[in-house]
Amino acid sequence: MYKKIGKRMIGFSLSVIGLIVCAIPMAIIALLIRMDSKGPIIFKQKRLGKHQKIFTVYKFRTMCDHAYEKGGVATRSDDPRITRVGAILRRTSLDELPQMINILKGDMAIIGPRPILPIEFKKYRLNKRYAHRYDVLPGMFCTVDILNRAAEREVQFEMDADYVDHMSLALDIRVFFGIISTVVSGKNVYREEVGINSKKGNRR
Template sequence: MYRHFFKAFIDITLSVLGLIILAIPMLIIALVIKCDSKGPALFKQKRLGKGQKEFTVYKFRTMCDHAFEKGGVASSEHDMRITKVGKILRKTSLDELPQMLNIIKGEMAIIGPRPILAFEFDEYKDNARYAHRYDAKPGMFCTVDIDLRATATREQQFEMDAEYVDKMSFGLDFKVFFGIIKTVVLGKNVYKEQ
């Protein structure tokens, strides 16, 4: 019952409350982003969701406009494309807050495998174990975020994602949620290259 009904109910309820409570802080973040650099406050990108179906993920923009086209995914905090405000947002994971909109739309969950770009899974598309990560909605946060975060290899991430889908429960989601808070507070492993 949890994975088929209560998880989505809890996720949507918490996201609606989160947007209400955080509406003003999120507006302030958006204004600061606009003042800090040219470009939109929100970053939108196609990612793979449940069943490997593409959807548009929302995040606060942390890099210069059109940064991905200029050099792909940022792997180091010294990447010159990351804005001053962006460094703070990434370290605190505040850039993830707009994904509450994805959750309300039914595309994501609070806890689940992180949504990745389609090409990032190309090498593993024939691996049934890793493809199991797509049997659940992607999440704002996942088990890999508790400790490894961005330093995890793709293989580590995908295995942990598959294991999460196997063991998905309220207790596990509760543990992951509060475990991530500690990781974010400590600012651990924000980038692959520390």
């Protein structure tokens, strides 16, 4: 029941509440983006959704205009294409807030495999285990975000497939609150930080 109806109902309801509660903060973020750099406030990009159908994802813009065409996905904190406001939004995951609109439209869920670019899955398209991640709606956050938001694709895809196998209300609640802790700590947003934070943890 949760997989077929409950998950969608909860996601829709929380997104409506979230958009109302976050209306003023989102307006402030939009103003800061406008003041900080040229370009659109909302970043739109084609991503792979459920059953590998392409949809348009919405995020607050964190890089300079046409940044992807200039160098692809940003994987380092010192990427010069990341704006000053964008650096803060990425660290706090506030750039994801517009995806609540995707949830209302039925393109995404709150918890689910993170949507990626079609080209990023091209070489894995024949891997049935990894393709399993597309049996559910993509999400704003997923299990991989708790441990390592900058994980390599193979690690991410395996964790996504495992999430689909065990998807439940209890798991989604654990992931949701786990994400809050991860976001507050601001760790492992970029790939070069993973090893650093791991070493710090080993010294404690």
